[in-house]
Amino acid sequence: MSLHTYMLFVAASLVLCLVPGPDMLFMLGRTIAQGRAAGLCAAFGINLGAYVHLLAAVTGLSALFLASATAFTAVKWVGAAYLIYLGLGALRSKGIALPVSGDAKKKALHLIFWQGFLSDVLNPKVALFYIALLPQFMSAQDPSPVKHLIALGVIGNMVGISTSITYVFLAARMTGALRRNQAISAWLTKTMGALFVGLGLKLATEKI
Template sequence: MSLHTYMLFVGASFVLCLVPGPDMLFLLGRTVAQGRTAGLCAALGINLGAYMHLLAAVTGLSALVLASATAFTAVKWVGAAYLLYLGLGALRSKGSIAFPVGDTRKKALRLIFWQGFLSDVLNPKVALFYIALLPQFMNAHDPSPVKHLIALGVTGNMVGIATSIIYVFLAAQMTSALRRNRAISSWLTKAMGALFVGLGFRLATEKI
């Protein structure tokens, strides 16, 4: 793999990260409603999920899932149901869901981290990215295809987490004043719930 090809992949990964997808909207929803720390936890969870997709792509699991209509549909519906569950939970909450201090805050942040992780892992479209895009930047006669596949995947994930962190900091800065108002904070929580519900319906109706 030449340096030119590698840089093309970096550029393509960056452009794709700029396109708002379910993961990006999830972390932005958390950031806007609950602040920078919540957004960062969501971003880290999503990034860990991306590494699980990379592992699945390297081992061939992603290809098996995408090749099977039944497996793809099952993963898609589980992911959609999970997003709907999160959205309805936020819509039913009373007031804002800002974090308290102490151990309760730590538990809430860990929960957001794993929610981000599951949101990414249960999105079959992410698996499609790894098995469809990455091979386009590899030579058919590459003597070390697995090594280069991993290198591209790790690079894409690093671009993804860097982009996510930038989005989180910008969104948190722009909405910090809104979260200090209890009424607006409560409205932001409901808006986040509606966003998650919308993402769930969107994922449920998507096709390969």
């Protein structure tokens, strides 16, 4: 596989990473409502979930999954229900950004990390990304298709996490003053909850 092909893939991945999707909105929602640490944990959780999709693509599981309308619909509904569950939890919360004490804060960040992970794993659009995009940059005569598929997936995930970290730092810097006001912090958390509910409903009703 040529360097030119890899560069084209990097450019395509970057463009796709810049387009807002459920994962990005989940990450930005956490960042704006709860700060940089929460956003970074969400970003790394989402990135780990992307490697699950890459593994599924390499082993052929994604192709089997997408071929089954029942499995595809089931995952879509589970993902939608999970986002709605997170949203309702945020709407019922008191709106505190993050616990101050060490153990409580670590527990909260750990939870956000795994929420990001599940948000990505249960997103059928990510599976479509790996099945639809990666083969476009590979040749039918490729002597090492699995190796190059993995290389493209890792590159795409590196572009994704780099873009996510940039977004988190920018969003956290721009909204830091808002979070220091308890009333505004509570409002941000409620808004984040409404956003998650909206994302869940959108995922449940749209045709992918």
